[in-house]
Amino acid sequence: MDFEPYRGELVAYCYRMLGSFHEAEDLTQETMLRAWKARERYDPARASVRTWLYRIATRVCLSALEGRARRPLPSGLGAPSEDPGAPLTPAVDVPWLEPFPDARCDVEARTDLRLALVAALQLLPARQRAVLVLREVLEFSAAEVAGQLGTSVAAVNSVLQRARAALARGDGIDAVGEPVDAGTRAVVGRYVRAFEAADVAGLVRLLTEDAVLEMPPVPLWYRGRREYGRFMERVFALRGTDWRVERVAANGQPALAAYAPERGAGHRLHSVQVLTVAGGRVARNVVFADPRVLAAFAPSP
Numbered sequence: 001m002d003f004e005p006y007r008g009e010l011v012a013y014c015y016r017m018l019g020s021f022h023e024a025e026d027l028t029q030e031t032m033l034r035a036w037k038a039r040e041r042y043d044p045a046r047a048s049v050r051t052w053l054y055r056i057a058t059r060v061c062l063s064a065l066e067g068r069a070r071r072p073l074p075s076g077l078g079a080p081s082e083d084p085g086a087p088l089t090p091a092v093d094v095p096w097l098e099p100f101p102d103a104r105c106d107v108e109a110r111t112d113l114r115l116a117l118v119a120a121l122q123l124l125p126a127r128q129r130a131v132l133v134l135r136e137v138l139e140f141s142a143a144e145v146a147g148q149l150g151t152s153v154a155a156v157n158s159v160l161q162r163a164r165a166a167l168a169r170g171d172g173i174d175a176v177g178e179p180v181d182a183g184t185r186a187v188v189g190r191y192v193r194a195f196e197a198a199d200v201a202g203l204v205r206l207l208t209e210d211a212v213l214e215m216p217p218v219p220l221w222y223r224g225r226r227e228y229g230r231f232m233e234r235v236f237a238l239r240g241t242d243w244r245v246e247r248v249a250a251n252g253q254p255a256l257a258a259y260a261p262e263r264g265a266g267h268r269l270h271s272v273q274v275l276t277v278a279g280g281r282v283a284r285n286v287v288f289a290d291p292r293v294l295a296a297f298a299p300s301p
Contacts, residue, residue: 012100017129092217112137127159136160191282210224228285258287
């Protein structure tokens with residue numbers, strides 16, 4: 001039995017469940033190992049290989065989530081800061097939401113990997129999360145999901161209804177479905193040019209009125225053009241103005257690998273910035289600086 005063709009979509013599923021790309025890779029490997037050990041018991045008359053693998057993956061994920069705190073973004077933990085000079089102290093005790101590096105996995109549809117959606121999924125109880133993803137994203141039937149969770153169709157439908165209602169109350173989900181089209185690429189190109197020129201006024205002109213800037217593992221976040229601009233002025237004052245930027249992709253969204261100038265040593269990868277573009281402007285920038293996140297993208301300077 002060849003399970004390898006399913007690896008990419010299983011990693012994406014585990015990522016939606018856990019909010020961590022690294023854990024998703026580990027749990028997918030655990031799923032593959034369990035499937036291999038149980039291959040003699042697989043009955044093709046009862047389920048396809050894909051359905052059977054998702055049943056194993058769901059159990060692996062639910063087990064991993066027992067007793068776990070959700071993975072948030074800074075904007076999900078409190079009010080925005082109004083102090084651009086606030087200390088940039090990482091909160092290392094928080095299990096932050098991680099981005100999904102598109103280049104690392106072959107996943108056909110990435111719209112349902114958007115950061116806004118994955119962050120919202122983290123607010124749901126684990127079983128609601130599983131039902132919503134299996135039914136709404138992966139389009140398994142209610143009967144298939146009931147089999148994967150060891151419950152009834154009526155229970156699956158009830159859980160799905162509660163999950164939909166909870167998700168509808170979330171913030172920013174309307175931005176999830178935006179395509180990366182030519183207009184979006186043009187906006188990102190202008191943002192890159194302004195960033196590399198340390199042109200704060202140019203960056204601010206590309207923002208929506210209530211644009212959000214957040215930077216896990218630092219728990220601070222800012223809302224609005226003025227605050228965004230003031231913080232960027234601080235960044236260029238602290239780290240210099242000779243930045244280099246490489247375009248990458250994460251969560252089906254445009255992303256940037258930003259290299260800060262190093263005295264006498266060229267440039268060093270500083271962060272991966274995941275952008276949400278809406279209506280021709282940048283509505284959100286999530287700046288990830290955790291070394292594990294940077295290693296997952298591994299872009300070349």
